[in-house]
Amino acid sequence: MDFVVLVGVGLLTGVTTVLFGFGGGFVAVPVVVWADAALGADAMRVATATSALVMVVNAGFATAVTPRRVLRALHGSGRLLLLLAGGAALGALATRLAPAGLARWAFVAYVALTIADLLIRPGFLRPGARGPSVGPRPLPALFGAPIGAVAAFLGVGGSVMTVPAMRRAGHPMRVATALANPLTLAIALPATAVSLAGTAVPAAAGDGKQLVGLVDVGAAAALLLGALPVIAVLRRRPPRIGDRTHARAYIGLLGVVTVAMLLTG
Secondary structure, eight states: OHHHHHHHHHHHHHHHHHHHOOOSHHHHHHHHHHHTGGGGGGHHHHHHHHHHHHHHHHHHHHHHTSOHHHHGGGTTOHHHHHHHHHHHHHHHHHHHHSOTTHHHHHHHHHHHHHHHHHHHSTTSSSOOOOOTTOOOOOOOGGGHHHHHHHHHHHTOTTHHHHHHHHHHTTOOHHHHHHHHHHHHHHHHHHHHHHHHTSOOOHHHHHHTOOEETTEEHHHHHHHHHHHHHHHHHHHHSOOOOOHHHHHHHHHHHHHHHHHHHHHHO
């Protein structure tokens, strides 16, 4: 039953990867916490680690099938990508050292604050007018380390920070969400490496869980089985969504994930 549910959620992560730039983190974390609830307080650690692996594959695949003309917007962002990766390694390490329950409540609090920010502060739902000769601004490289650290600690990939930032920098939602995937890949790769080398969870052996480090490989496989075909189809035939509707749906999804995370507690 868990496997069927995870494959179904994988289908959803494929949709969110393409439409919202979520490589799976915000959707995968609550469901893996639920599936691995028998691990007790360690379920959140396993969920964030498993989410990182899922995001590596989803975001990598989505990036590979994104048109090159869209990816050119990241030209000259090498320093940003390096700082994202460095911050992610530190964030993943912090997850292993922090109290087990901290990441769960930090996850809920962060998403709730993000929703409030997107609704109240101008620039996301109501992007400011820009002159015809003014193009989108690049994302400052200094944002890389804190975004990477927070994203890896919570297992969310960074899109919840990079998409609003790029939106406010002048990108339409379809571009901001597409660019979130290569940025997520820069975060998820080092986070996954740290997680795979993590100390095994003692309760996993008694519960029959197959963990590599802190990663639940069975859950990751089920999520990817559902996600990858969806990404392939939607990248070739993306749905047409109005920019304002796209932004509202992004906020709505964050709300649903917050509720799901509270219910899994």
